[in-house]
Amino acid sequence: MIVRAFLAVLLIWTIPVQADERVVTGISKDNIALNASFNGSSLFVFGAVSRDAPIPIDAPKLDVVITIKGPEGPAVVRRKERWFGIWVNRVSVTVRDAPSYYAIASTRNLSDIITQTEMLRYKIGMDQAVRKVESHQKLYDTQPFAEAVVRIRMDNRLYSQRDWEVYLAEETLFQSEFEMPSNIVEGEYTAEFFLIRDKEVVSTGSTEIIVQKTGIERWLYNLAQNQPLIYGCLSVFIALVAGWVAATAFSLAKR
């Protein structure tokens, strides 16, 4: 243990002078209650770069990348194929650890500010989000299924990559806004911050955010999941009352 700790300290010391920049992060709240009633809500993320020495004049431009990742969970991905003239789900594949939400925002075009190696190392990028794909039917090419998860979730606004959407002022203060659609999963989200100079990550930081949904919709959802019998009886009861009240109101109005 002692040896390892020592090594770690050594490593920190050997990071080039540039790494004196650290990211100090902030999020509007780290326990967020989202109202799921309408089209979702947005999450405001901000932070600052703290540094011990002034930026050298010849230093390359600073860039910031922020990612937010939602709770991971398994999903079954199915593909329709033509079968006797109609389109039928024929092949299915399980994706083990796809994040339920994944958003990347950056100060400029992502591909211009960071190398492919660094993206792999820090697991940044859509292709990095969905990786563990398992085939039930001994399928050799599972890549299209992983791509389909990203494509469908981008359509549903659960995954997003937005370049030029982190605003960096004076190479010190940065901010961005993340859109959270109504159908996000509740749980622990991770926001990660990457400071980048010369296409390499010079500093990282992260915070956990607890996302909770509020409102009657969320209450109904949780009831349906946790107490399905009560929810079912309640649904029937509400329907009977609503149908009766509406019909009675109309027959009274007719008189």
Next chain:
Amino acid sequence: MQLYLPIAEVSVDAFLLLGIGGMVGILSGMFGVGGGFILTPLLFFIGIPPAVAVSSAANQIAGSSFSALLAHLKRKTVDIKMGTVLLVGGLVGSSIGVAIFAKLKEMGQFELVVSILYVALLGTIGGLMFAESLRTIRRQKKNTPVAPRKRHTWAHGLPLKMRFRTSQLYVSAIPPFVVGIMVGALAAVMGVGGGFIMVPAMIYVIGMPTKVVVGTSVFQFLFVTGYTTIMHAVQNKSVDTVLAVILLLGGVIGAQIGVRLAAKLRAEQLRILLAALVLLVCFKLASDLILEPSEPYSIELSR
């Protein structure tokens, strides 16, 4: 106004839903049909997941049957004994249907099977209605009388006879029980009341008098769809109350408009219009099965 449906997990326009509920209500007010067979496919078209559409439609039918049943009870047009036999069959059928639903969903084939069933159902109903309306219009021109209906059918020869006082019948309990099973299974798998099967069966197979047919079937719908809703909520977690209530409100308003429209317009021409609508929905469902989908992949969370 965008509205988030908690179980369907999609946002839809509340007025669009009200409009769909209202349109189906107009149809039921005009023709006295439940309209579930047209409601559920319309929900598919606006992007409600098929499993949620079917289960929530059952919930909606339960709600709209209740006030209808009260009205029929007041007019004493319900054969409760016959309704109970139909109902027992319905509960058995619904349980079978809910189990089939769960199995198909697990296999990822629910959407396919329900689409095929709807194409078959709507094609048959639409085709029959179309032919029937044409025949009636022709008959009216020629002025030929309709053949009188026989009260004694083959169903009267079966064992397990029961006396149904309200219907003034002494028939076997087997045919209503079997009809109940079929209707219950359809309610669970397709989200329809099943009047299009039950009403003709009651008249032509069981030989019930026409005046108690609607009241008795509404009695059966209320309990069978209520039971189906609870079973779907427990087994498949696919009932969306918010969706059901909005459709219900639209339906009640639409039914009032429908009753008034029916008084002003000619029934046969209306029936041709309804037949055309049913065939159109059938055609759209069929083409969704045949044409290459724009997104062949789909994701289902394993919870």
